[in-house]
Amino acid sequence: MGEAPAFFADNLMGDSPKKVDSKSKGNETAIVVGSKIYVIDGVDHELGSTIGVRIFDKSSGEWRIPIVLGTKPKPSKDFSAVLLNDDRVLVVRGNSGSSECFWFLEVGTPFVREHEKTVGNEVVAWSKGVLGNVEKPIVISGPSGVGKGTLISKLMKEFPSMFGFSVSHTTRAPRAKEKNGIHYHFTDRNVMESEIKDGKFLEFASVHGNLYGTSVEAVEVVADAGKRCILDIDVQGARSVRASALEAIFIFIAPPSFDELEKRLRARATETEEQIQKRLRNARAELEQGKSSGLFDHILVNDDLETCYEKLKNILCLREAAKSAPKTIPESFNLSIKHPVSMIDQKLLINCTAAEHENTSTNMYVLDFLLKGGAPGRTRGLNMYAINPVTDDVNGNNQLHLTSSFD
Numbered sequence: 001m002g003e004a005p006a007f008f009a010d011n012l013m014g015d016s017p018k019k020v021d022s023k024s025k026g027n028e029t030a031i032v033v034g035s036k037i038y039v040i041d042g043v044d045h046e047l048g049s050t051i052g053v054r055i056f057d058k059s060s061g062e063w064r065i066p067i068v069l070g071t072k073p074k075p076s077k078d079f080s081a082v083l084l085n086d087d088r089v090l091v092v093r094g095n096s097g098s099s100e101c102f103w104f105l106e107v108g109t110p111f112v113r114e115h116e117k118t119v120g121n122e123v124v125a126w127s128k129g130v131l132g133n134v135e136k137p138i139v140i141s142g143p144s145g146v147g148k149g150t151l152i153s154k155l156m157k158e159f160p161s162m163f164g165f166s167v168s169h170t171t172r173a174p175r176a177k178e179k180n181g182i183h184y185h186f187t188d189r190n191v192m193e194s195e196i197k198d199g200k201f202l203e204f205a206s207v208h209g210n211l212y213g214t215s216v217e218a219v220e221v222v223a224d225a226g227k228r229c230i231l232d233i234d235v236q237g238a239r240s241v242r243a244s245a246l247e248a249i250f251i252f253i254a255p256p257s258f259d260e261l262e263k264r265l266r267a268r269a270t271e272t273e274e275q276i277q278k279r280l281r282n283a284r285a286e287l288e289q290g291k292s293s294g295l296f297d298h299i300l301v302n303d304d305l306e307t308c309y310e311k312l313k314n315i316l317c318l319r320e321a322a323k324s325a326p327k328t329i330p331e332s333f334n335l336s337i338k339h340p341v342s343m344i345d346q347k348l349l350i351n352c353t354a355a356e357h358e359n360t361s362t363n364m365y366v367l368d369f370l371l372k373g374g375a376p377g378r379t380r381g382l383n384m385y386a387i388n389p390v391t392d393d394v395n396g397n398n399q400l401h402l403t404s405s406f407d
């Protein structure tokens with residue numbers, strides 16, 4: 001690796017030109033975010049099997065190797081990188097099909113910051129960009145015993161092919177009828193804590209004295225099956241998901257009264273008296289936060305079960321009806337060796353020029369990434385369409401082409 005050309009950071013540092021040590025082989029792109037320079041290398045020279053990321057801290061003049069979360073892209077000799085919103089880098093890999101083309105590297109999102117606090121190191125997180133519209137996951141929260149599980153079961157029973165449940169991890173003991181892998185992934189605290197450190201969880205919280213968490217995989221498994229994911233998590237978890245890149249619909253289920261909540265919790269007969277008392281104490285705080293925090297898009301009172309269920313279905317149907325018609329997405333395409341990219345109006349314009357027909361065939365694609373997705377893992381809901389660079393605008397609409405007298 002010593003023979004590699006060094007990466008010069010002088011043009012990025014602003015002050016005295018400074019040659020910084022690098023293991024690069026020259027196939028790298030630098031993205032400046034505040035006082036840091038993220039150097040994305042077509043090959044990670046430690047691992048060899050992925051695109052590499054290093055961070056140069058301008059203030060200390062030091063290189064840092066971050067902890068890398070999420071699915072990592074395979075190495076690429078040819079890629080472009082664009083900074084989005086100061087906290088995510090879009091990496092477009094050349095010479096790859098539509099499923100391996102688009103990657104997001106989170107560099108300063110709340111999700112990454114949270115993990116930096118947990119692990120005490122720089123963190124970046126990869127997620128793969130997935131083309132195609134996708135329904136937003138549904139986060140359902142509310143105090144223990146309010147009926148979240150009952151409502152979710154009804155939804156899954158009525159629409160088995162539409163919804164999938166995100167199976168959480170928990171350190172609590174299974175109840176009599178609960179099955180590992182179906183109701184929860186029952187796990188040991190040590191194992192779960194170590195997996196949290198490794199970035200395997202989208203969110204986690206200590207709830208009623210036990211650890212609960214949604215793994216990235218739990219959400220991805222549902223989305224990969226083409227289903228809309230439902231998360232049954234507490235208010236702390238909902239807050240963490242809000243801070244993540246997973247764009248979801250947040251619904252809070254409230255009881256008609258505190259007495260009714262207590263009645264349901266006791267009637268369920270799954271907890272000891274001590275546990276019931278703990279859950280009721282926590283319920284007061286959750287009700288306060290849930291109703292007043294502005295965290296939730298909808299608050300439903302679960303008085304009569306059937307009425308509440310109808311309201312829940314209404315919320316979900318309305319959202320679906322409001323969805324805009326998808327644009328045409330190329331079934332499969334291969335980005336050629338040269339693909340300069342530029343941003344216009346929150347859209348990425350990709351200029352694909354086939355190397356062998358350099359002057360003859362130019363295809364323009366627009367990548368519309370206003371929709372956010374899951375992290376770290378897959379960022380879903382990207383929209384891609386081809387445009388004619390002469391006659392279409394970036395929305396794919398045909399526009400009047402004015403020819404000048406010199407044409």
Ligand SMILES: Nc1ncnc2c1ncn2[C@@H]1O[C@H](COP(=O)(O)OP(=O)(O)OP(=O)(O)O)[C@@H](O)[C@H]1O
Pocket residue numbers: 142143144145146147148149150151264265267268302303304305306
């Ligand atoms: N609208 C309702 N009216 C009367 N009983 C209800 C209603 N909804 C749910 N229940 C009952 O209340 C009990 C608690 O419901 P459920 O287990 O679904 O609550 P939960 O919110 O999922 O609780 P947890 O957070 O502890 O998992 C169950 O016995 C269920 O049958």
Ligand SMILES: Nc1nc2c(ncn2[C@@H]2O[C@H](COP(=O)(O)O)[C@@H](O)[C@H]2O)c(=O)[nH]1
Pocket residue numbers: 141142143144148168169172203204205207208212213214232233234235236237238
């Ligand atoms: N933050 C999270 N909370 C979770 C998750 N899975 C479940 N929960 C919440 O825990 C309580 C208690 O559940 P129980 O099954 O022991 O009755 C309840 O409010 C759930 O919503 C999770 O992954 N993350």
